[in-house]
Amino acid sequence: MRAIITLISLIVAANAAYAQTTMAVQYSMNFPMGDTQDFVGEPSFRGFTIDYRYHITPEIAVGASAAWYTFYERKDYDTYTTSDNTISASGIQYRYLNSMPLLFVGDYYFNADQQLSPFVGLAIGTTYNRLDNEMGLYDVNVDSWHFTLAPEAGLRYGVGDEVWGFVSARYNNSFETKELDAQSYLTVNVGVMFRSGGF
Amino acid sequence: MKKRRLRLIVLLALPLLLPGCFPQGPEYTEELDLVVTNRDPDFDFQSVGTYALPDDVVKITGNLQDGDDVEFVNAVYAKIILESIRENMGNYGWTEVDKSNDPDVVILPSAMSSTTLIYYYDYWYWDWWYPYSWWGWYYPYPIYGGSYTSGSVFIQMTYPEGITAADNIPVVWSGILNGLLEGSTAEINSRIETSIDQAYTQSPYLNLGSAN
Numbered sequence: 198m199r200a201i202i203t204l205i206s207l208i209v210a211a212n213a214a215y216a217q218t219t220m221a222v223q224y225s226m227n228f229p230m231g232d233t234q235d236f237v238g239e240p241s242f243r244g245f246t247i248d249y250r251y252h253i254t255p256e257i258a259v260g261a262s263a264a265w266y267t268f269y270e271r272k273d274y275d276t277y278t279t280s281d282n283t284i285s286a287s288g289i290q291y292r293y294l295n296s297m298p299l300l301f302v303g304d305y306y307f308n309a310d311q312q313l314s315p316f317v318g319l320a321i322g323t324t325y326n327r328l329d330n331e332m333g334l335y336d337v338n339v340d341s342w343h344f345t346l347a348p349e350a351g352l353r354y355g356v357g358d359e360v361w362g363f364v365s366a367r368y369n370n371s372f373e374t375k376e377l378d379a380q381s382y383l384t385v386n387v388g389v390m391f392r393s394g395g396f
Numbered sequence: 397m398k399k400r401r402l403r404l405i406v407l408l409a410l411p412l413l414l415p416g417c418f419p420q421g422p423e424y425t426e427e428l429d430l431v432v433t434n435r436d437p438d439f440d441f442q443s444v445g446t447y448a449l450p451d452d453v454v455k456i457t458g459n460l461q462d463g464d465d466v467e468f469v470n471a472v473y474a475k476i477i478l479e480s481i482r483e484n485m486g487n488y489g490w491t492e493v494d495k496s497n498d499p500d501v502v503i504l505p506s507a508m509s510s511t512t513l514i515y516y517y518d519y520w521y522w523d524w525w526y527p528y529s530w531w532g533w534y535y536p537y538p539i540y541g542g543s544y545t546s547g548s549v550f551i552q553m554t555y556p557e558g559i560t561a562a563d564n565i566p567v568v569w570s571g572i573l574n575g576l577l578e579g580s581t582a583e584i585n586s587r588i589e590t591s592i593d594q595a596y597t598q599s600p601y602l603n604l605g606s607a608n
Contacts, residue, residue: 269420276598283437285598288430291421331421333430333574334546 219258221248221363223388227266229294232378236328237268237292246386248302255309262302262320266384268294291331296380298324298345298369312355316365320347324371326380343371343380351386359392426587428546429575431594439555439568441601444500446493447485447553453477454521456508456550466524469507476585477505477549480592488596489604495527501568502527502554509547509577528556528565547577549588551595569602571595 225244229237244266250258272290279285300322307315327340351365365386373379422428435441453469468474481503482492493499504522519526553569560566573591577584600606 276594278598281437284432284434286430286432287594287598289422289427333428334576335430 217252217255217392218260219248219250219252219361219390219392221246221250221388221390223248223363223365223386225264225266226385226387227268227296228383228385229268230381230383233268233294233380233382237270237294239268239270241266241268241382243267243269244384246384246388248390250302250304256306258304258306260302260304262298262300262322264296264298264384266294266296266298266382268292268296268382286332288332291329293327293329293331294380295327295329296324296369296382297326298322298347298371300324300345300347302349304349306353314353314355316351316353318349320349320367321345324369324380326371326377328377339376341374341376343374343377345369345371353390361390361392363388363390425576425578425583429573429587429591431591431598432572432574433595433599434570435599435601436566436568439558439566441568442604442606444555445489445604446491446497446499447501447503448493448495448497448499448527449478449481449485449503450495450505450525451478452525453549454504454506456506456521466521472581473507473585473588476588477507477592480589481505481551484593484596485602488602490602495525499527500555500557502556504552504554505549506552507547507549528559546575547584549573549591551592569599571599 223246225246227241227244229240244264246262246264248260248262250260252258270292272292274287274289276285276287298320300320302318302320304316304318322345324343324345325340326343327338329336329338331337347367347369349365349367351363354362356362363386367384367386369380369382369384371380453474455467455469457464457467469477485492485503495502504526506521549572551571551573552567554565555568556565558566558568571592573588573595575587575591579587596602
């Protein structure tokens with residue numbers, strides 16, 4: 198108990214000495230992996246991520262991340278047959294995955310006082326995934342909220358006292374649910390980070 | 397001041413990313429064409445070889461149960477439907493016989509075009525032609541139902557010898573072709589022909605020379 202109180206006191210004290218927030222807006226590219234790649238094999242160039250961080254110290258930050266990514270693939274005309282070889286359907290399939298991660302994030306910045314600062318982090322939270330498979334005039338879809346773990350690493354490059362350029366890679370791993378298999382993809386973010394205050 | 401302007405630019409740029417969330421879909425009518433076939437897995441298609449086919453294609457109107465007469469599909473479309481079925485059955489080694497000559501299977505083609513009609517299609521559409529006395533048909537599997545917002549052609553292969561104690565005749569194979577009714581008559585006929593060919597291509601077990 199004493200250790201916890203000491204830790205909280207240290208955080209509060211550090212916070213008092215170094216209270217700072219950042220906001221990052223990023224364009225996101227996504228590369229499907231695993232079961233996600235089986236459904237939509239094409240990379241996605243439709244996405245954005247917004248990140249908020251509260252710096253406990255210059256090196257340590259906690260915060261939140263929200264994003265929206267859309268995957269799309271047009272499958273050529275093909276025939277799909279049930280495993281018992283009774284029902285067959287032929288047509289062009291249009292497959293979509295819309296993914297919305299909502300995550301809590303903790304980051305550690307190396308060389309935080311330098312212009313170029315690498316960082317690593319871990320995000321934990323939930324992701325809403327909706328898979329749509331359109332064939333002919335019909336749409337079959339399934340959606341689910343997943344538990345998500347997402348390690349990340351990146352580089353922050355100062356371009357002024359309060360602005361950084363920002364690139365990162367995050368592996369979004371959303372665990373299997375009753376409705377959907379595990380979904381995973383690699384997100385590459387390119388964006389701008391601002392120090393202190395909101396927009 | 398400089399930072400504020402940059403934030404503003406970023407904020408204004410955000411909506412530009414949003415249209416990317418709604419990617420493209422089909423661009424041409426034929427990209428929406430769908431062919432679904434189904435069969436009775438317990439039926440041995442190699443044990444039969446003759447079929448009968450009517451000269452008309454029934455138009456499903458949804459009004460028959462109200463006492464209206466049976467309607468037929470325009471001859472321009474019916475011709476291509478019937479000819480395509482004949483050609484594919486012939487290619488698979490089947491022999492066409494008159495309905496009075498005890499065919500092994502009887503093929504019933506029908507079609508509908510509607511944006512609102514709930515599909516309801518039953519044996520009484522064929523009372524006028526069917527060569528056997530019967531009460532109805534049944535599917536060994538569930539496939540029909542729901543609403544269609546386009547044009548559909550239905551092909552049902554019935555097996556009269558399989559008539560049940562309740563006087564229902566089994567439908568051992570069926571094909572559904574579905575798509576948008578857009579374009580010229582020639583274009584629609586071309587798509588119908590292609591789809592009927594596909595229905596047979598994806599049903600190789602109908603080929604009397606196959607081992608399936």
